Amino acid sequence: MIYELYYWPEIQGRGEFVRLALEQAGADYVDIARREGDDLPGLMHYLQDGAVPQPPFAPPYLKAGDLLIGQTANILLFLGDRHGLAPSDEAGRLWTHQLQLTIADLVVEVHDTHHPIGSGLYYEDQKPEAKRRAADFLAHRLPKFLGYFEQVLARNPAGDTHLVGDTVTTADLSMFQMIAGLRYAFPKAMARAEKKHPLLVALHDRVAALPRIKAYLESPRRIPFNPMGIFRHYPELNA
């Protein structure tokens, strides 16, 4: 079976968490919208066609045979089961998903540093608010989240090299993406923060060195970070 991934073609965004899982799984997939013209008919079909019985609210969504699966964490729950990227026992599956959902919460907070008032407004129309929100995020929220995940690594009974057990899970892949994105968006804050979170930095490097991930990151399939995605580098937000 060939998976069909549907996501905006010009950004990493939430789709990137799915791309990383598909790549590490060695799965056959087509990144549909990147092959389409400007109108994105395939992507839009599932959002706009009233005949779709179980429509997604927003991209990304993944077509897997007859299944159409939306919500990033839900897609990763599915892929984790299918491709051995999560433990097979109930406790391990739930714990992996719990971490993924906590990463998803952090993704929202990162997004809202540049869009604190409205996702449909331009950044330029909410700059003063973005400065306040980003300052609060860097002072309070980022340390709380990073400290939490560093503790998860430190307390892992199977060792501090993975978030769950002693093999790569979707949570590890997503944490790699989080660290990479935070470095791009907030280089000054991360330069300071990384000194306090050596296990997270080591996890990032370990994932980046996985053969399939390394090949992906060096390929044209990896869209560069850019000022349209979730992780945005606005120097004024990381003074």
Place this chain on the structure above:
Amino acid sequence: MIYELYYWPEIQGRGEFVRLALEQAGADYVDIARREGDDLPGLMHYLQDGAVPQPPFAPPYLKAGDLLIGQTANILLFLGDRHGLAPSDEAGRLWTHQLQLTIADLVVEVHDTHHPIGSGLYYEDQKPEAKRRAADFLAHRLPKFLGYFEQVLARNPAGDTHLVGDTVTTADLSMFQMIAGLRYAFPKAMARAEKKHPLLVALHDRVAALPRIKAYLESPRRIPFNPMGIFRHYPELNA
């Protein structure tokens, strides 16, 4: 087995989505923090004790025998499986969870109408920003979410009385809570919006009339909506 629910004792908050599932399941549970003194030693143990191997990031969390499950949607995924509050087939489980995660996204956006800058700041310290964010939410986001869920009901091949299939799922329970909360927080906007979303209103009423839910809502276990929770009624945000 008696479940232990850990959540802030004075608000409905995210814990309420779990309480509703436990009540509809007829499950034995203890709402731990509501029995504790001001220091909340039980609740704090799992957040603060460095010996907890798989710590939650934040309440709510549910202790189910040896399992400690965090993240609201993750807890509902677990309870849905255990208590027949979700389909047992993979496609139905994923779809129910997808809807739950979309409701969770809406919960964040509702929360941020009164806390657009920082969850650790007082509302009074972010009032101008809250007014802008709430206006954008009511103009753009609320109609998009409600329109989406109304469509999910309308397109359900099993009928428009439930979000998934033709029996009550955790998604229905959570949507009841969402409608109830939105009515409390934004009475003017909801009075207008409900006319356009009759299926959601009917779902709310149907869930409220379920015998176990009805008994719960009339009991002291149901904490009233109040200005400390996620759904807050600030008249200036719903002019």
